[in-house]
Amino acid sequence: MKKTLFALSLAGFAAGAAARGDIEPLARTCNNCHGVGGVSVGLSMPSIGGLPRDYLRNIMKQWKYDERSSITMGRIVKGFSDDEIDALAAYFAKQRWVPSPQAAAAPVIAKGKAAIAERCEDCHGLTGSDPDVDAPKINGQWAKYMELELAKYRSKEFKMPHRKMKKAAHEIKDAEVQPAARYYGAQSR
Amino acid sequence: MTNIDRRSFLKAVAGASAASVLTVPGARAAAAKARVVVIGGGFGGATAARYLRLLDPGIEVTLIERGTRYTSCPLSNEVLSGERDIATLQSGYGGLAKRGVKVVHDEVTQIDPVNKTVTTAEGGSFAYDSLVVSPGVDFDYSGVQGHSAELAETRIPHAWKAGPQTLLLKKQLEAMPDGGRFVIAVPKAPFRCPPGPYERAAQVAMYCKHHGKKKAKILILDSNDSFSKRPLFEEAWKALYGYGPNGMIEWVSGANGGQVERVDGTSLTCSTTFDDLKCDVLNVIPAHKAGKIARDAGLATLKGNWCEVKPENMESKAHKDVYVIGDACVGGELATGNGFPKSAHMANSQAKAVAAAVVAKVNGLPAPVPVYTNTCYSVVAHDWGFSVVHLFRVANNQWVYIKEGSGISPVTFGTKAAPKPVPRIYRKLEAEYADGWLRNLMADAFA
Numbered sequence A: 001m002k003k004t005l006f007a008l009s010l011a012g013f014a015a016g017a018a019a020r021g022d023i024e025p026l027a028r029t030c031n032n033c034h035g036v037g038g039v040s041v042g043l044s045m046p047s048i049g050g051l052p053r054d055y056l057r058n059i060m061k062q063w064k065y066d067e068r069s070s071i072t073m074g075r076i077v078k079g080f081s082d083d084e085i086d087a088l089a090a091y092f093a094k095q096r097w098v099p100s101p102q103a104a105a106a107p108v109i110a111k112g113k114a115a116i117a118e119r120c121e122d123c124h125g126l127t128g129s130d131p132d133v134d135a136p137k138i139n140g141q142w143a144k145y146m147e148l149e150l151a152k153y154r155s156k157e158f159k160m161p162h163r164k165m166k167k168a169a170h171e172i173k174d175a176e177v178q179p180a181a182r183y184y185g186a187q188s189r
Numbered sequence B: 001m002t003n004i005d006r007r008s009f010l011k012a013v014a015g016a017s018a019a020s021v022l023t024v025p026g027a028r029a030a031a032a033k034a035r036v037v038v039i040g041g042g043f044g045g046a047t048a049a050r051y052l053r054l055l056d057p058g059i060e061v062t063l064i065e066r067g068t069r070y071t072s073c074p075l076s077n078e079v080l081s082g083e084r085d086i087a088t089l090q091s092g093y094g095g096l097a098k099r100g101v102k103v104v105h106d107e108v109t110q111i112d113p114v115n116k117t118v119t120t121a122e123g124g125s126f127a128y129d130s131l132v133v134s135p136g137v138d139f140d141y142s143g144v145q146g147h148s149a150e151l152a153e154t155r156i157p158h159a160w161k162a163g164p165q166t167l168l169l170k171k172q173l174e175a176m177p178d179g180g181r182f183v184i185a186v187p188k189a190p191f192r193c194p195p196g197p198y199e200r201a202a203q204v205a206m207y208c209k210h211h212g213k214k215k216a217k218i219l220i221l222d223s224n225d226s227f228s229k230r231p232l233f234e235e236a237w238k239a240l241y242g243y244g245p246n247g248m249i250e251w252v253s254g255a256n257g258g259q260v261e262r263v264d265g266t267s268l269t270c271s272t273t274f275d276d277l278k279c280d281v282l283n284v285i286p287a288h289k290a291g292k293i294a295r296d297a298g299l300a301t302l303k304g305n306w307c308e309v310k311p312e313n314m315e316s317k318a319h320k321d322v323y324v325i326g327d328a329c330v331g332g333e334l335a336t337g338n339g340f341p342k343s344a345h346m347a348n349s350q351a352k353a354v355a356a357a358v359v360a361k362v363n364g365l366p367a368p369v370p371v372y373t374n375t376c377y378s379v380v381a382h383d384w385g386f387s388v389v390h391l392f393r394v395a396n397n398q399w400v401y402i403k404e405g406s407g408i409s410p411v412t413f414g415t416k417a418a419p420k421p422v423p424r425i426y427r428k429l430e431a432e433y434a435d436g437w438l439r440n441l442m443a444d445a446f447a
Helices: A004-020 A025-028 A053-064 A073-077 A082-095 A106-116 A143-154 A161-172 A174-186 B003-018 B041-054 B077-081 B096-097 B147-153 B162-177 B196-210 B230-240 B292-296 B342-361 B424-446
Strands: B034-039 B059-064 B102-104 B108-112 B117-118 B125-127 B130-133 B135-142 B181-186 B217-223 B249-252 B263-266 B270-273 B277-278 B281-282 B287-290 B322-324 B372-381 B385-393 B398-401 B413-414 B419-422
Touching: A004 B147, A025 A082, A025 B034, A025 B342, A053 A082, A073 B385, A082 B342, A106 A174, A106 B096, A143 A161, A143 A174, A143 B424, B034 B041, B034 B342, B041 B059, B041 B096, B041 B130, B041 B424, B059 B342, B077 B162, B077 B196, B077 B413, B096 B102, B108 B249, B108 B292, B130 B342, B162 B196, B162 B281, B181 B277, B196 B217, B196 B230, B196 B249, B196 B372, B230 B385, B322 B342, B342 B372, B342 B424, B372 B419, B372 B424, B385 B424
Parallel strands: B034 B059, B034 B130, B059 B102, B130 B322, B181 B217, B181 B281, B217 B249
Antiparallel strands: B108 B117, B117 B125, B135 B287, B263 B270, B270 B277, B372 B385, B385 B398, B413 B419
């Protein structure tokens, strides 16, 4: 009974907000960790502004419904209604993608480029700026974040629903993980 | 931070500044349409000033703050262990000044809510249409006999405002002999950073473990009977440092006589109901109350200690057009024990609610419905962290704690009947995320 009441009240909150198109107060709460406009300055936290709407929506819903393992985000999005998740995805997708290119040594870049060829490139593009509709842009994404994300895909302890991404992440050798992340992190465009 | 890290960081901050943010259409910088004064340049005040300018550059914002450089309390326990340089926790006010915030380094001595002016120690007088009060906390030494502000600066630091006392406590830790006793005395809740004392115990233990003090004893003397993220801390303490009467870390609850009643600065002794304990390092955290200026202005309506505010916009229950945010205020679903934690992220979230409310009011727009969130990471070893998140909404002018969007990191996996330990990689990732969280939080307030 209590649960039903909660579900109703949550739907009520969210319907009110969505009806007014007023997602910004909720979107602003994301800035603490992802930056204003979704441009992160924290090396382990991803920038999210300008990522494809489908990608953002899918990942939040997968967390919410426990289809995807998470560290922190799963707990956060469980408090959001589906409508709010849709609106947040649309809001951040509309922001400009601002890469934060990070310098890396030429041999590291070369090694990374070899590692991503025909693997990551297929869905994210050669520089990471031209992804499939449900894949994130990763040019100038924080290398540290991408390294940690790859660790999740490569760990048996994480449920990660994207089969193609999982397969590609497993194909990469241990020594290639960091160069691959640094390669994409170094791309400005 | 390496040089490359720093360069990337600065570049990213510049990028973030250039990124588009929604502003009120037709906002003009020339003639101010409203004057907002912000008292206090911590996470709450700085965020309020920044978001007011972001959301409506037509508003004149004056930030009055004593200090010229702010030091983040979040993650300052890492300074004690040497994991972090205190400089990575600091920010000046240049970022806010660049956004058009008038930054005044002075101390507010009086708030006149009738004539809507504030007065400063150096004789400044500032008229406001809206006032944001974010003074943080003052310490009340009277609860522990023998303790004083002077002792805190010399012999018995609290280090509960990051800065010189953090470095003093670090020095004391370094000078402590192996087998020494490091006591952390925790006041009765509410206090700022609820998980802080327990994170501190872990950081001190980490230092001792790696710096030839394996026989050290870190004793937490608590005035309370439980604490934030308790199962997560206990698991980590046990696994990393040993926990209990025979471990490096020991916790004594209030019910078991943990409350420190008296200290002696000369012999460095602390006394509970049962014991007089000679210490090598004595870290007594005094009880808190809202900063003096808030109490003097009659804003501390809850027992004279804390400032009650309206859920829909953080406006004071005592004075119109005065908003109180950060550790000085009290809010949340108090009846169920789910009050707002006194945290930097919570202050930052409250500040955004105030900024949005003031901007809407100034522009004759409907009042926005605020959402209040908190995320707080604790780091207990360089590769072991965990967090708590909170979500509060507002309905019928009441705060509603949303349990489904709140909670601590998982304590176990598996089922209740057959629990399994949480894989180590989860703790490792949270230690990494803690750093990213802090950098973004700093930028969201000061950049």
